[in-house]
Amino acid sequence: MKHYTILLACFWLTAIGFSQNPSNQFSLQEAIDFALENNRTAKNAARDIDAAKQQKWETTATGLPQISASVDYQNFLKQQVSLIPAEFFGGNPGEFAEVTFGTKQNMNATATLTQKLFDGSYLVGLQSAKVFLEISQNAKVKTDLEVRKAVINAYGNVLLVEESVVILNRNVETLQKNLDDITAIYNNGFEEEESVEQLKITLSGVKSALSNTSRLKTLAYQMFNITLGLDVNQDTALTDNLETLTLQNLNLELLQSETDVENTIDYQIAENDKTAKELLLKLERSKALPTLDAFINGGYSGFSDSFTFAKSEQQWFGSSLFGVSLKIPILSSGMRTAATQRAKINLEKAEDDLIETEQKLQFEIASAKSNYQFAIEDFENKKENLLLAERIEKKNQTKFFEGVSSSFDLRQAQLQLYTAQQEYLQAMLDVINSKAALETTLNNIILD
Numbered sequence: 001m002k003h004y005t006i007l008l009a010c011f012w013l014t015a016i017g018f019s020q021n022p023s024n025q026f027s028l029q030e031a032i033d034f035a036l037e038n039n040r041t042a043k044n045a046a047r048d049i050d051a052a053k054q055q056k057w058e059t060t061a062t063g064l065p066q067i068s069a070s071v072d073y074q075n076f077l078k079q080q081v082s083l084i085p086a087e088f089f090g091g092n093p094g095e096f097a098e099v100t101f102g103t104k105q106n107m108n109a110t111a112t113l114t115q116k117l118f119d120g121s122y123l124v125g126l127q128s129a130k131v132f133l134e135i136s137q138n139a140k141v142k143t144d145l146e147v148r149k150a151v152i153n154a155y156g157n158v159l160l161v162e163e164s165v166v167i168l169n170r171n172v173e174t175l176q177k178n179l180d181d182i183t184a185i186y187n188n189g190f191e192e193e194e195s196v197e198q199l200k201i202t203l204s205g206v207k208s209a210l211s212n213t214s215r216l217k218t219l220a221y222q223m224f225n226i227t228l229g230l231d232v233n234q235d236t237a238l239t240d241n242l243e244t245l246t247l248q249n250l251n252l253e254l255l256q257s258e259t260d261v262e263n264t265i266d267y268q269i270a271e272n273d274k275t276a277k278e279l280l281l282k283l284e285r286s287k288a289l290p291t292l293d294a295f296i297n298g299g300y301s302g303f304s305d306s307f308t309f310a311k312s313e314q315q316w317f318g319s320s321l322f323g324v325s326l327k328i329p330i331l332s333s334g335m336r337t338a339a340t341q342r343a344k345i346n347l348e349k350a351e352d353d354l355i356e357t358e359q360k361l362q363f364e365i366a367s368a369k370s371n372y373q374f375a376i377e378d379f380e381n382k383k384e385n386l387l388l389a390e391r392i393e394k395k396n397q398t399k400f401f402e403g404v405s406s407s408f409d410l411r412q413a414q415l416q417l418y419t420a421q422q423e424y425l426q427a428m429l430d431v432i433n434s435k436a437a438l439e440t441t442l443n444n445i446i447l448d
Helices: 002-019 028-038 040-061 120-187 193-228 242-248 252-256 265-286 335-402 407-442
Strands: 066-075 082-085 096-099 105-118 291-304 316-327
Touching (some): 028 040, 028 120, 193 407, 252 335, 252 407, 335 407
Antiparallel strands (some): 066 105, 105 291, 291 316
16 A cells, blocks of 8 residues: 555656646746747847947957068079179170079068057947947847737737637537527427527537637747747747736826837937948048058068978078058049048938937827727727627527527627627737837837
8 A cells, every 4th residue: 555655646746747847838928038038039139239249349459459470482493584794794795694693492481560550440430339239239129129029919819819719619519509409499399490500500600710710729829939939839838818918918007108209219229320320421531531550570581492491500581670651542533522422411311310210209109009098998898898798699598599589689699799709809919919019119118
């Protein structure tokens, strides 16, 4: 008996271990947090920030000391011949002697240190790298907001089809019972055949809707997995339910929140674009300024008629050089002027785009608030409609079986109920999604 108890306890613990899989169970907030870390678009946005940081250092490093080295080896397969007047060597005037200069082989090793002393484009480049990093960071915020909204939409869609399947299954059971009852009454000669046929039509339509919704359920889970960054066929489970989430998302205070367009991420991105265009204008103007660079190099050269450069007795001759290079742009035939004017035009466009963005955001915020308010009102309306439709269907069902109402009236009441059920589910989903859209537009979500 003792061994049996131990085995039973082990089996129970093992069953619990297999049945619980916390890593694949998500509340809405857990799904959002998971997606912000694992969604592929969000991960790439984070990589863009890392790349921008590297680019910033890359730009900075171009103004720091640069060291390069080179090793050159030359082997004259046939040395160049020079003609020298022969009289230099005691020959006859007017005659020339053939002479070769240097050795057949030589090797040079040189190291050079360069340093920018002044370059206007470098200073603009440093500013641009900083702005580019800000653009990448704002793009990450924008991506995270969109990922959050996509997760909420995907999560809500799964809950919608889950609830729809439950309701449709319940409707099928009710209709099947009604059909069985009315068939029995018909077989006993107390009901018309049309009543049976009406119920069969209704039942067939609901079963068809159930089959379609079951297929949509699979697709909804797959879309949810993709949004989270999971494998498309991963088994996942949702721990929240549609009604609870709807009640949690009824927040009338959000409708009264102050509208500060400058705090929205879309405005900040447009402002980044304007700043970038300003820097491009400064860059074109800086190209008219002189550049000043300093350099110092040192090296050794070796000469030989055969390859003796690896031997210790090879003689090497050292040299060193220091210099400053000043480059002054003088004439570009209007090229720099045209480039500057083009950058100025692009800046003017960016300034207008910023104003346009501000105006559009004010409209989008007002529209999002209106949609959210309508979703709340529609939810309350659809909730009342569902209660009314349930009472009407129940009354018609009672009347039908009492013989005081037709099968047509019952079917109309049933179809009205089924429509009210789906509209109520959709109204709950609209509350959740419209609130997410408003929060995304307002950019008032704190994202880790």
